[in-house]
Amino acid sequence: MIKLLSKELRLAMHPTSLIFLGLSALILVPNYPYLVTFFYTGLGVFFTCLSGRENHDIAYSVALPVRKSDVVKARFIFVAAIELVQAAIVVPFALLRARMPLPGNQVGMDANVAFFGFALLSLGIFNAVFFGIYYKDVRKVGKAFGAASAWVFAYITAVEAACHVVPLFRDRLDRPDPEELGLKLAALALGALAYVALTVAAYFRARRDFERQDL
Amino acid sequence: MSILSVRGLVKKYPAFTLGPVSFDLEPGRITGFIGRNGAGKTTTLKSMLGFVHPDAGDVEFFGLGFKDHEAAIKSRIGFVSGGVDYYSQKKIKTIASVTAGFYANWDAGAYSGLMDRFRLDPEKTPAQLSEGMKVKFSLCLALSHKAELLVLDEPTSGLDPVSRDELLDVFLDLKASGVTILFSTHITSDLDKCADRILYIRSGRLLADSTIEGFLDEYRLAVAGPQGFAPEQEKALAGLRRTRDGASGLFRKSDAEALGLACEKPSLESAMVHLEKEFQS
Numbered sequence: 001m002i003k004l005l006s007k008e009l010r011l012a013m014h015p016t017s018l019i020f021l022g023l024s025a026l027i028l029v030p031n032y033p034y035l036v037t038f039f040y041t042g043l044g045v046f047f048t049c050l051s052g053r054e055n056h057d058i059a060y061s062v063a064l065p066v067r068k069s070d071v072v073k074a075r076f077i078f079v080a081a082i083e084l085v086q087a088a089i090v091v092p093f094a095l096l097r098a099r100m101p102l103p104g105n106q107v108g109m110d111a112n113v114a115f116f117g118f119a120l121l122s123l124g125i126f127n128a129v130f131f132g133i134y135y136k137d138v139r140k141v142g143k144a145f146g147a148a149s150a151w152v153f154a155y156i157t158a159v160e161a162a163c164h165v166v167p168l169f170r171d172r173l174d175r176p177d178p179e180e181l182g183l184k185l186a187a188l189a190l191g192a193l194a195y196v197a198l199t200v201a202a203y204f205r206a207r208r209d210f211e212r213q214d215l
Numbered sequence: 216m217s218i219l220s221v222r223g224l225v226k227k228y229p230a231f232t233l234g235p236v237s238f239d240l241e242p243g244r245i246t247g248f249i250g251r252n253g254a255g256k257t258t259t260l261k262s263m264l265g266f267v268h269p270d271a272g273d274v275e276f277f278g279l280g281f282k283d284h285e286a287a288i289k290s291r292i293g294f295v296s297g298g299v300d301y302y303s304q305k306k307i308k309t310i311a312s313v314t315a316g317f318y319a320n321w322d323a324g325a326y327s328g329l330m331d332r333f334r335l336d337p338e339k340t341p342a343q344l345s346e347g348m349k350v351k352f353s354l355c356l357a358l359s360h361k362a363e364l365l366v367l368d369e370p371t372s373g374l375d376p377v378s379r380d381e382l383l384d385v386f387l388d389l390k391a392s393g394v395t396i397l398f399s400t401h402i403t404s405d406l407d408k409c410a411d412r413i414l415y416i417r418s419g420r421l422l423a424d425s426t427i428e429g430f431l432d433e434y435r436l437a438v439a440g441p442q443g444f445a446p447e448q449e450k451a452l453a454g455l456r457r458t459r460d461g462a463s464g465l466f467r468k469s470d471a472e473a474l475g476l477a478c479e480k481p482s483l484e485s486a487m488v489h490l491e492k493e494f495q496s
Binding site: 003006007010011055056057059060062063064065066067068070211212213214215 | 261264265266267268285286287289290294296300301302303304305309310312313314316317318
């Protein structure tokens with residue numbers, strides 16, 4: 001698996017996957033829908049899969065002395081690693097934003113503890129939708145990305161809107177830390193669990209679909 | 216024990232059905248897999264290696280079932296499908312370095328020897344290589360991990376005649392060292408130089424699995440003038456081809472002898488062309 005991950009990094013990864021990690025700094029913008037920051041990670045995954053299609057990454061990978069299913073596992077581990085690295089990079093920017101002498105985010109949710117739960121859920125949704133379609137036919141990367149983008153943006157819109165109109169969000173979750181910390185930690189834990197559940201389910205489905213696929 | 220055993224391989228597409236295909240490869244032999252474009256050569260090779268999901272059939276490499284020993288089997292074979300067309304902007308030394316990591320028995324000496332032999336520059340990218348050089352690099356990768364079996368899908372297409380001849384020399388060297396080779400081609404002269412056996416596939420079905428001599432010995436080629444063959448001769452035709460001065464016909468050896476035709480042994484190319492033309496008509 002380590003060799004396949006090395007292949008992901010040295011041959012398959014599109015440079016934008018790393019460049020978009022830098023967009024974690026968007027958390028410093030005073031008023032911005034911060035959940036969108038995590039969408040760029042999905043965009044980097046899309047570029048990696050798109051460039052993989054143009055560079056015949058799958059044909060190369062399945063000819064290596066590995067099981068066909070290992071190719072899927074390596075891609076999921078690579079994507080999860082990128083997503084979690086991005087979440088980790090956002091943390092210092094969120095701390096910095098909280099210390100800025102400015103009011104909270106006027107557009108949507110503040111970058112607080114609960115925010116990371118919602119961000120992880122957005123990544124889980126992306127993984128479930130994108131890989132659910134992508135591994136049915138690895139040639140149709142655009143279709144997978146289009147569907148995943150629609151779902152993620154619908155989710156982001158719902159969460160950011162909720163911060164203005166739903167009392168639970170507006171009055172308790174979208175508050176500066178450490179207010180309502182217990183509730184926010186619960187939101188973080190639920191988001192993290194949902195991310196793991198959606199990603200693992202997507203992996204098993206993708207493995208099954210890829211095994212059946214004619215390359 | 217056969218190196219490769221294929222039994223009842225079937226793959227169904229809406230407009231094409233492969234098989235059932237069955238054959239064995241003996242160790243240390245070069246087998247040419249011939250057939251016209253679309254006959255099922257690539258589908259057979261891809262089905263054997265799990266790239267395409269077959270509807271039926273069993274495939275064993277080295278006595279091991281492919282489904283249960285996929286990674287172990289792949290480490291003992293080399294597969295080349297045309298030239299390297301992956302990671303077009305990466306240096307080929309990077310591609311080789313990553314590939315080498317997957318093989319415990321990667322032979323760096325053999326790799327550099329082949330790179331020299333094929334005059335490949337490791338600093339170049341696949342995008343900078345001609346089609347022929349891409350095939351050569353692909354072969355370098357396949358030949359550098361001491362593969363016991365090489366499965367090559369049209370490795371000579373895109374190569375100039377000299378490079379093709381060099382490649383066939385490599386095949387003969389590998390055969391001398393005990394490597395088994397299965398390569399698909401529609402260039403029959405490649406087989407004349409190095410193949411011990413042929414598998415001839417037509418419209419998804421194996422038409423022949425024998426030595427070239429054995430296959431050709433079953434047929435005879437006769438020539439007819441502008442008036443064509445006589446009606447009783449036409450009935451016995453296995454294949455007919457128009458020529459500038461009339462026609463040439465392929466007959467089963469027994470039929471040709473029974474009809475008392477003046478004929479000669481066909482070449483592999485003429486036998487294949489006649490058989491395909493008859494099948495089409």
